[in-house]
Amino acid sequence: MEEFDSISEGCFLVMPKSARGRPSLKKRKRSYKAINATNSRSSKMKLGDAGFQRLFDGDEPEASMQLRSDSYDNSWRQMKKVLDDVLIETNQSTFDQIEEFVTNAHIPTYASTGTMSLPFHEIPTALVFAGINTPDHDNLFTQIASRLIGSSAQSDMSTPNYVALLQSRDCSNLRITMRNMIEQFLAADVDYDHSDEDVEEEENEDAMELGEDADGSKKPANDQFNLSTMRGRKSRLPNYDMQILDGWYRHVVEKQSNSFSLPNLVVMIQDFESFDPTILEDLFEICSEYRSRLPIVLLIGIATSSNALHQSLSKSALSLLRTEKFWLQQSDVWFNKVIDELFIKPTQSIKLGPRPYKFLLDHFYLFDFSIGSVMASLQFTLMHHYYANPLSILSPMNDTPVSKEMLVKMQEDGLLTADHATHIRMLRSFRTHIDDICEKDPNEALRLLDDDNYLMTEAVPRFLEDLNRHHMLSYAVFEIMTTIQACFPTFAGLRRSKRMLYLELLENEDGLANSEIVRWLVSLVRKMDLEALTGLLKSLSELLLDDNESDSSLWSEGVSDELDYKKKVVGWMERLGMEEVDDDQEEESLGDEVKKTKEEKLPDLDLGRQTKTAKRVKMYIIKKKGGEPVKVSNEIADWIQLIFSRYLGSFVAWPLHELVYYSNIKLHEKSFTPQPRASIQTALGQAQHYINCSCCSSKDVGSIQPTEQDTSILYKLYLECGRMINLYDWFVAFGCVIEREKGNKKVDENEVQARFIRSVAELQFLGFIKATQRKTDHVVRLTWSHT
């Protein structure tokens, strides 16, 4: 039992000597690499191929394993690229604005608009509102920083900038903040290299103070060792002194005197809310003091609203800032785009099944708005898919679905084994497919079940091809659906966002085919009037044009008649176009009177006005009602009903969908929403799950086995107690259980006591009990639950 005495185990991490201590100047790499490094310190850990294991009890060919691992790398790289691209794309315009702001910050355009100079030395300040999820900001601010630095490299016209990125965790007091800022600026300049080491020496100064003087030139003439030797020595400024920055900047400017614009010094304060306001006030004060000599631009990242600024800074500090506001896109804009790009569009990548997808949605919208956790979740999905599923070698990759030739080649190379075929036959979708066809086509079914070769090289590519086609079509129809939906802006209550529609498509057994929204849309289309109808057709044809560019092949493949979409839409357009012409003519002939009456509209007609014009208008409307628009709208409604029910089916109907859709939610939930308390309770209450020993596994949960771990025993006794636990009673009960273990032999009192105290301490450490002053020899019970 000794080896299980604690469920947690302390360990000491001893870092190698070189990496210990403060990340020194030397470690900070030049320019923005330094900033990169600070932000991605943690993400450096990478899982190598070594993580993959051979499946089928180790029978899987080495090459297949390699293939899985490579496909994982590939598909994650692709996905990551999409994720990053979308992020950059959504924030592009704001980035541009910020860059422009920084560039113009110290060009005195202000003088022309104002008529008088301002009394305060205001520092140009950009307030960057970046959304509430602060961990995501690392990425964004690194990007801004690298853009500001990079702008100088691209064109020599624009002002080069030096950037220092300050994060609250590195700035616990003014001295450290200043040092941090100055070091980052100076590190950007390679020429400072030679003096780097000297500054570091300063860190472990004093040691050499008594020995020979480092810069011997400064020894006084009379070589005596007296006090003045030390006093008189010139010394380097402390590395948090602004004068260093000032002097360095002068030097930089002198060196690049050919350039006409001076570089800006951009100080980025990434997480304003977490900073100590007093430090910032002092920092602003100092920057303002140097404003005439150093072109400092501040960039303050704010997660909440500008109120935060006003709440935490004093009036005098606020008056030093000349603020301008910039809003970065909220992360949900990014998220929606990502869902669009990755899942709704028919890309060749792994897709999420209903539950993981819902998990992703819920987690994002209900809990954290976190870009980082979405990325982690997706990466985990891929990793798990390729790691544990031997069939993942059949998953689409590199933007191409697995084709027949590839499979034949794989077969020849020995990548595919009988085990793979067996695995495919075990897939649920495959089994239902067999069930379906065994009546209609028993031969086919038999062949699928018997002939490995046929299955792998003929059937599987066919299945995958079908699935792929399904994606394409359902995407196209899905787009039509959202377009139609957008045509009814007044029914906002019934509208659903794309991501929710997609969720429904995934979740329902027969997709969206018979769902509420389809019925609703169809009935609305039926009731459409002419104007709305033209609008609808216009947007449909626009969609068509877009489609033409991207996947024209899809439609021209000549899917089937009812989907001969292009022709149909054009046909309707023509018919309505005619109608419109008629309309115009009629209106012209009727003249202005009709127009007036038309504005007054139907209610009057129902009252039965007998004027001549009214009659004519009535005729006109009836004619219109029975005319083409009604027919067309009915036709459109029929058509969309048809395509919706046919193509918006669920993916579950397709065999082998498991290869593309990842549906394993259990592991996902466990990994991303751990439930620490539940696990601890299980560990204590039903220790056999964790310890895996035979002696404790009793069926009866409530009973207390003497062979169990001490803390477990104590915990089970604890569950029977009330709010206050008498330690002595607890101890006696514990002793009784222990005694049973020893077979009613007398146990050493001291041993029992020692074990008892150890377990009590453990329970206290885990937060189950608390010492109290209220009653002697009692502890308070802190948790209440039914497990």
Added chain:
Amino acid sequence: MNDMADHSAELKRRFPGRSDQIDTLLSLMGRPADPTVPSILIYGHSSSGKTSLVRDLLSTTIARKQWAYINCIERHTPRMMFEHAVNEWCSWSPSWDNQFTSIARIDNLNDFLCVLKEGVPLNQHSTEMIGDKETRYLVLDRAERLRDMGATILPALLRLSEISQRNICVILLSTIVYEKFRTKSGSYEPLVIRFPEYSKEDTLQILRRDFSEDGMDIEVEDKGTVHLNDDFFRSFSEVIYSIFFQNCKDLNELRHLVALLFPLFINPIRDGRAKTHETAKLFKLAQPYFAEATDKLYLREISSSEWAKRTSEMADAKTTTSHTVDASVIAAIRTNAKGDFDLPYYTKFLLIASYLASYNPPRFDVRYFAKVADEKKKKKRGIHKSASDKSGGKMRQQLLGPKAFPVERMLAIFYSIIDDKLDDAIDIPVQITSLTTLRLLLRTTNMDKLDGAKYKCNVSFDFIRGVARSVRFEIDKYLFDFI
């Protein structure tokens, strides 16, 4: 001596309303080699001209080498302060060429005194002696910060000339009175000079200095240019002064407002709606903007650059449709405080729960949040409470501010106000932490006390009402103060 008189006249011209102080200072300084008082404390409100006057005075009367200026915020450690002072006294500035070295290494007060006594070796042959003949001055701006640097620094500086036996005068500049500097152990008292507030005349004169001496020309529609002279500006600044002098004595704030509002004021002249001499009319035309914007400008809710953008936009658009633009500008000023940011769904509820926990007394929790409430009891209590509450309105929690609450209580409220059943997963504690980093919640217990953490809710009622509305939660019904 004639020279001295010139200086003083020049200074008095540059600093209106400060002639007494200038005379005092000059007489205290005397001739360069005269012994002086060991220390002087100059205090007065912010922007009463302390720093600029002292700097101007010293730079016009004595050599640059004789005095050192130190801002105690920037030189926040004794080492920086002393090294900088000695550097200035030796005309030495650390730069790239000398590898950013100071002329001497001074770590503490003791080193500083040694340097003062022994002098600073400039090179092999010469040594700079400090304060052996002519008085050296040490100006310490923001002197209130000296109090944080260590108990001995301030008392020692106050009698620096005595303990260093050198001719050194320390001038402290501060916004607070000397009483606040006194330490328990007592110290030598400096000579105190107070810079009083400016009178109206002085203020106007100073305001006028921002305006160029020979007036300015502005372009007017159709009619070429109009000359604005000093008198025009004077009348403008008088108006501004009369509006603000009761609330704002800070000269720089006044200058800030004047500089920002002036373009608005002369706008009507630009487009020909008023003449330069019609001050009353001009003022009436500008009045609505003044009323809307001044508090926002003063509180920096609208920054100067945003304001400049706005007003220039307005000036551009003026020619076409003046009235609608005016209205929109005012609307824009009003809505400037765009404070909305989105929170995740459950995080909103967490925030609401903490708001309720902060503003409701715990004893009523059962009444508001118990799922199966005892109806009878509830009613009785409600009546009883409302009767007593009418009188004790002053003690409303809304007026008293948020109370700290234990996190368990907040979680209990949270689970009771959300509709869905939530698993006890890690997300909720994570969200509490992230609310804390956003400063929407404040942790009132120490970080190293893991047990029984307490928080406060740091948002206003308006804010929480917005949040509650976005999740369709009627917060008024649950707030003790509103029943």
